[in-house]
Amino acid sequence: xxxxxxxxxxxxxxxxxxxFWVAATVWERPSKAIHLRAHLPRPPFAAxxxxxxxxxxxxxxxxxxxxxxxxxxxxxxxxxxxxxxxxGVGLVVWAVGMGVLVWASWVMKHFTGVDGMAEGHELVxxxxxxxxxxxxxxxxTAIALGLALTFRSFPLVAAATAWFIAxxxxxxxxxxxxxxxxxxxxxxxxxxxxxxxxxxxxxx
Numbered sequence: 007x008x009x010x011x012x013x014x015x016x017x018x019x020x021x022x023x024x025x026f027w028v029a030a031t032v033w034e035r036p037s038k039a040i041h042l043r044a045h046l047p048r049p050p051f052a053a054x055x056x057x058x059x060x061x062x063x064x065x066x067x068x069x070x071x072x073x074x075x076x077x078x079x080x081x082x083x084x085x086x087x088x089x090x091x092x093x094g095v096g097l098v099v100w101a102v103g104m105g106v107l108v109w110a111s112w113v114m115k116h117f118t119g120v121d122g123m124a125e126g127h128e129l130v131x132x133x134x135x136x137x138x139x140x141x142x143x144x145x146x147t148a149i150a151l152g153l154a155l156t157f158r159s160f161p162l163v164a165a166a167t168a169w170f171i172a173x174x175x176x177x178x179x180x181x182x183x184x185x186x187x188x189x190x191x192x193x194x195x196x197x198x199x200x201x202x203x204x205x206x207x208x209x210x
Contacts, residue, residue, distance in 0.1 A: 007093060009074045016070035016077070016157070019100070023064050026108060036116040044123040044188040046179050056172020063150040063165045070157050083158045096155025103148030110134045110141040118142070123183060129190050131197060137206035139181070139197070143173040144204035177203065 007015075070077035077083075086092075111118055113133035120127070134141040147170045154162030184194045201207055 007090065009078065012078050012157070013071050013074055016067040016074075019153070019156075020065075020067035020071060022104060023067065026104065026111075029108070030111050030118070033111055033115045034118045040116070040120060040124045042120070042122040042124055044183060044186075046121045046176075046183060049175060049179070053172045053175040056169050056176075059165045059168045059172070060146055060150065063153060063162055063169070066153055066157065066159070066162060066165075077159070078157050082160050084160065085158065089158055092155045092158065096152045096157075098152070099148050100152030100156060103145045103152055106134055106141055107145035107149070110145065114142070123189055129184075129193060129197065136201075138202045138204055140173075140177050140204055143170075143177060147173065147204075 066077065110133060113135060114130055117124070117127065117130060138144065147166055150162060150166035150169055153159070154166055181194075181198070183189050185191065185198065190197075
C-alpha cells in the first residue's frame with residue numbers, strides 16, 4: 007500500500023480513537039460524585055505500565071500519519087509478500103474491537119472507570135456483558151493487535167502482548183472483589199459460571 011494512503015488511513019483511525027475518547031468521557035461522567043465502599047488493591051508497576059503501553063498504542067496512528075518513515079517504513083516494521091492480507095485482517099480486527107468497545111462502554115457507562123465497588127454499584131449483565139465478563143480488556147487487546155497488523159509494527163505486537171498480560175492482573179483483582187462479600191457474592195459467582203472471561207463461552 008502506498009505511503010500516502012497509509013497516512014490517510016492512519017489519520018482516520020486516529021480520529022476514530024479521539025472521537026471514542028471524547029464520547030467515553032461523557033458516558034463515564036456520573037450524575038453525582040461516586041463514593042467507593044471497597045477499593046481494588048494497589049496494582050504492581052507492570053499492571054500500571056500496561057495502561058501507558060495501551061495509550062502509546064492508541065496514539066501510534068498519529069506517528070504513522072505524520073512520520074510514516076518511522077511508524078510504517080522504519081527499522082521496527084516488517085515487510086512481507088502478505089502485507090496486504092495482513093492489513094485487511096488487521097483492519098477487521100481493529101474495527102470489531104472498536105465496535106464492541108463502544109458498545110461495552112455505552113452499557114457500562116460511569117462504572118467503567120471505577121477502581122472498586124461504588125455505593126449503588128450494579129452488576130452489569132446487558133449488551134456484551136451478557137456473554138463475556140471483561141469485553142473492554144479484550145477489545146483493547148484486539149485494537150492494539152489490529153493496529154500492529156495494519157501498520158506491520160513489531161512495537162505494536164509487543165504492546166498488544168504487554169497490555170494483555172497487564173490486563174490479567176486487573177481481571178483477577180476485579181473478579182476477586184466482585185465475588186467477595188463486599189461485592190456481589192454468589193450473584194457474581196453465578197454470572198461467572200455462565201459467561202466467558204474475555205470471549206463468549208463456547209457451549210457444546
